[in-house]
Amino acid sequence: MTAEQWSRLDQIVWVDPGRMSGTVCFRGTRVPVETLIDHIEGNATLDQFLAGFPSVSREQAIQFIELAKESLLACVSS
Secondary structure, three states: OOHHHHHHHHHHEEOOOOOHHHOOEEOOOOOEHHHHHHHHHOOOOHHHHHHHOOOOOHHHHHHHHHHHHHHHHHHHHO
8 A cells, every 4th residue: 555545544544442442433433444345245335324324424435445446456466
């Protein structure tokens, strides 16, 4: 992951051992990013996820998905 990607990720998620046992959550929320992945795996749409977790912004979710895509593509193409 590049320095730019780390910076972008830091704006999207936060980790604090004192909150949610250190689970990676969307910044400003108590919603684990894994919840988004679980919803997608379960065939939920992004809109369905956002309706269930209104504290997560559409922009946060999309930025996280884009970073995950970039990281995965970089791994398989190198």
